[in-house]
Amino acid sequence: MKSERIAAIVGVAESDLGKTPNKNVLQLQAQAAKAALDDAGLTKDDVDALFTAGNWAWAPNLMLAEYLGLNTKYMDSTNIGGSSFEAHVGHAMAGIQAGLFNVALITYGSTNRTNPMKPTSQAPLTAQYEQPYGLPGTVGSYALAAMRHMHQYGTTSEQLAEIAVATRKWATLNERAYKREPIEISDVLNSRYIAEPLHLLDCCLVTDGGGAVIVASKEVVSRTKKRPVWILGHGEANSHNTITNMPDLTVTSARESGQRAFEMAGVARAEIDVAEIYDSFTITVLLTLEALGFCEPGEGGAFVSGQRTAPEGSFPMNTNGGGLSYCHPGMYGIFLLIEAVRQLRGECEMRQVNDAELALVHGTGGVLSSTSTVILGRD
Amino acid sequence: MVQKIPKPIYDEESRPFWDGLNNGELLIQHCNSCRENIFYPRSICPHCFSEEIQWSKASGNGRIYSYTVVHQAFGPYKEEVPFIVGIIDLDEGVRMMTRIIGERDQIAIDKQVSVVYQQIDNDFVLPYFRLV
Numbered sequence: 001m002k003s004e005r006i007a008a009i010v011g012v013a014e015s016d017l018g019k020t021p022n023k024n025v026l027q028l029q030a031q032a033a034k035a036a037l038d039d040a041g042l043t044k045d046d047v048d049a050l051f052t053a054g055n056w057a058w059a060p061n062l063m064l065a066e067y068l069g070l071n072t073k074y075m076d077s078t079n080i081g082g083s084s085f086e087a088h089v090g091h092a093m094a095g096i097q098a099g100l101f102n103v104a105l106i107t108y109g110s111t112n113r114t115n116p117m118k119p120t121s122q123a124p125l126t127a128q129y130e131q132p133y134g135l136p137g138t139v140g141s142y143a144l145a146a147m148r149h150m151h152q153y154g155t156t157s158e159q160l161a162e163i164a165v166a167t168r169k170w171a172t173l174n175e176r177a178y179k180r181e182p183i184e185i186s187d188v189l190n191s192r193y194i195a196e197p198l199h200l201l202d203c204c205l206v207t208d209g210g211g212a213v214i215v216a217s218k219e220v221v222s223r224t225k226k227r228p229v230w231i232l233g234h235g236e237a238n239s240h241n242t243i244t245n246m247p248d249l250t251v252t253s254a255r256e257s258g259q260r261a262f263e264m265a266g267v268a269r270a271e272i273d274v275a276e277i278y279d280s281f282t283i284t285v286l287l288t289l290e291a292l293g294f295c296e297p298g299e300g301g302a303f304v305s306g307q308r309t310a311p312e313g314s315f316p317m318n319t320n321g322g323g324l325s326y327c328h329p330g331m332y333g334i335f336l337l338i339e340a341v342r343q344l345r346g347e348c349e350m351r352q353v354n355d356a357e358l359a360l361v362h363g364t365g366g367v368l369s370s371t372s373t374v375i376l377g378r379d
Numbered sequence: 380m381v382q383k384i385p386k387p388i389y390d391e392e393s394r395p396f397w398d399g400l401n402n403g404e405l406l407i408q409h410c411n412s413c414r415e416n417i418f419y420p421r422s423i424c425p426h427c428f429s430e431e432i433q434w435s436k437a438s439g440n441g442r443i444y445s446y447t448v449v450h451q452a453f454g455p456y457k458e459e460v461p462f463i464v465g466i467i468d469l470d471e472g473v474r475m476m477t478r479i480i481g482e483r484d485q486i487a488i489d490k491q492v493s494v495v496y497q498q499i500d501n502d503f504v505l506p507y508f509r510l511v
Contacts, residue, residue: 119454121385128387129419130476134456135464136449143447144466151445151488196448206486244466244476249445 001232001358001377002266007093008221008228009124009376011040011214012338017327018178020208025056028109028210033068036042036212041225042103043123047214049074049095049104053084054333056109057171062105066374082278084108085213085227085333090234092215104114109210110329116206130242136195139203139281141243141367143195146283148249150197152298157197159301160282161188164324166280167309171321173311173351178205179325181329202282204323204332212339215335232267232358233375235260243367250298254291254362254371261360261373264295269293272375273356275315275342276336278364279322285309288362292373296314316353319343333363337374344378384455384499392420395434400504405437405494407473418473436456441469441508446486467492467508480509496507 015034029052037043050065050072057063061075065112074095078087085106091102094264123131123184135141149155165185166180171177183201191200221228235270236252237260262269269292277292286300294315295303307319318324322337340350340359361374387508389397396419399406403496408417423430427449442461446465456462463486465479479486499505 035421119385119406121383122388123385124388126419127385128393131385132387132499133464133476134384134449135447135454135476136456139451140447140464144445145462148445148488193448193450195450198447215456242476244474249466342499346474361411 001344002264004131005218005230007096007214007215007217008230009089009337009341010216010221010226011036011042012229012341013039013212014176015109015210017176017209017332018024018207019113023111025054025109025111025210026064028111028208029064029107029212030068032109032210033107035085036105036214039226040214040216041223042214042216044068044070045103046103046220048072049092049101051076051088051092051104051106053077053079053088053317054106054110072101074137080370080372082280082333083363083365083370083372084330084331085095086338086363086374087236089213089215089231090236090372093231093234095218096215099261104215106213106334107210108216108331108334110331111208112330113206113208115158117341126242128278129130133311138367140195142281142283143197143198144243145249145287145368146197149283149287151156152250153301157189157199157303159305160202161185162307163279163282163285163309166186166307166313167318167322167324169310170319170351171325174321177321177326178207180354181207183324191350197233198281200284204280204327207327208331209329211325211338213334213337215231226337227378229376229378231374233261233263233265233379234373236265236372240368240369241366246368250287252287252291252364252368254288254364254373255262257371257373258292258362259298260376261295263338265375267358267375271358272360273316273358274319274353275317275360275362276338276340277317278332278336280325280328280332280364282324284364284368287368288364289357291293311351319348319351319353336361340376344376383472386500386503392422396420400496400506401502404414405439405495405506406434407437407471408432409435416471416473418475438470439510441467441492443479443486443488443490443492444468444474445488475506478505478507480507485510
């Protein structure tokens with residue numbers, strides 16, 4: 001493991017989750033930001049950089065900064081979909097290393113359940129070559145990838161269901177999880193098809209919710225409340241925007257972003273104690289495990305079999321219950337970071353992974369379009 | 380009110396493609412500099428950044444790279460389910476999304492398909508594909 005310490009995550013928090021019909025996206029972000037600063041033992045006045053991503057305003061950072069009463073030295077609104085917040089963590093570390101700021105507030109808020117996006121009547125720019133065919137954009141794209149993986153490697157719906165079942169087991173241990181009743185593989189297979197081969201229970205939830213993460217420089221870390229969770233490695237990559245233009249439907253750019261993160265951190269895959277991997281769909285996880293090198297291409301199905309990623313399994317993954325069972329308001333990436341930090345601090349009670357020292361956090365954005373990998377560790 | 384299929388916003392780059400379909404032609408682009416074929420239409424070659432791009436007529440033949448049967452759709456597509464959306468590798472080496480026409484049980488990855496011009500509106504044709 002590399003010994004240099006540049007920046008750490010020092011505060012994390014969620015807002016209200018699930019259904020929040022009486023709250024808007026600014027309220028959710030304010031609630032999470034205040035709680036994350038409290039968690040860090042810092043105040044509003046310590047924040048000198050603001051990161052957010054969303055499509056709820058033409059310039060979300062400006063609206064949020066004004067609402068929160070922040071005038072920061074630095075802003076970043078990188079939006080590469082659900083992996084944006086892993087990217088923000090990497091960018092915050094880079095900014096801190098460059099001496100541009102000391103404390104970055106990263107936030108997210110969405111009322112995706114209460115105010116779902118409406119279908120559009122026009123298909124502009126590159127959307128005109130896909131949208132007219134009626135593919136339900138996100139789930140349909142992941143279904144195309146799953147179908148190809150099954151064709152190429154013989155991956156089965158049962159193997160994908162292993163992921164949904166294992167993730168639900170973690171959710172039963174998390175009182176903030178939206179879906180907590182245990183499910184079995186047959187439940188996944190018997191749930192209705194959304195887009196073949198993906199069933200309803202292969203798909204993430206649609207919830208409201210927000211979160212916040214505070215990244216601080218090494219100097220600031222000495223005066224924060226809890227033990228720091230160091231950012232050891234970060235990698236980012238993208239391979240396409242529209243699913244038609246994904247070069248290989250079975251290989252995500254996690255291959256590149258993961259490689260970069262592992263190299264920067266100087267850790268081996270076998271050293272990772274807990275993995276928080278974006279699970280918009282079961283297939284997302286399977287493709288990511290392969291691309292990150294936890295198993296060979298095509299072996300993802302075998303890797304997740306036998307409930308390997310469940311609480312009793314040998315590869316603890318998505319320990320909060322994931323986007324599949326805990327919470328998924330559209331861009332889930334920030335919640336992966338929050339859970340990884342809590343695991344490394346030993347705050348997870350019933351779902352705590354014993355002696356977790358190193359965590360891998362991996363966000364996937366768009367339709368398998370962008371990836372960002374973060375490796376976190378404690379002293 | 381019946382919601383219509385989202386219509387492309389024709390612009391300088393895309394109009395020849397859509398006009399071609401109205402004339403029963405599936406047009407792609409060819410880069411005269413690096414000799415790669417290109418789809419969707421662009422004003423610059425994504426392989427070599429050349430602007431020496433010309434339109435060329437595709438054979439309309441290809442293979443299914445992947446497909447899905449859609450059981451839950453939105454807006455104007457809601458009542459159409461189930462329907463099949465696929466990605467086709469054209470013989471010319473470019474990919475496009477499409478609707479695949481045919482019996483569910485006959486559709487499979489790697490099967491050969493050819494283009495069918497599907498009239499959507501009086502001036503709006505989509506290239507669907509069917510098994511050959």
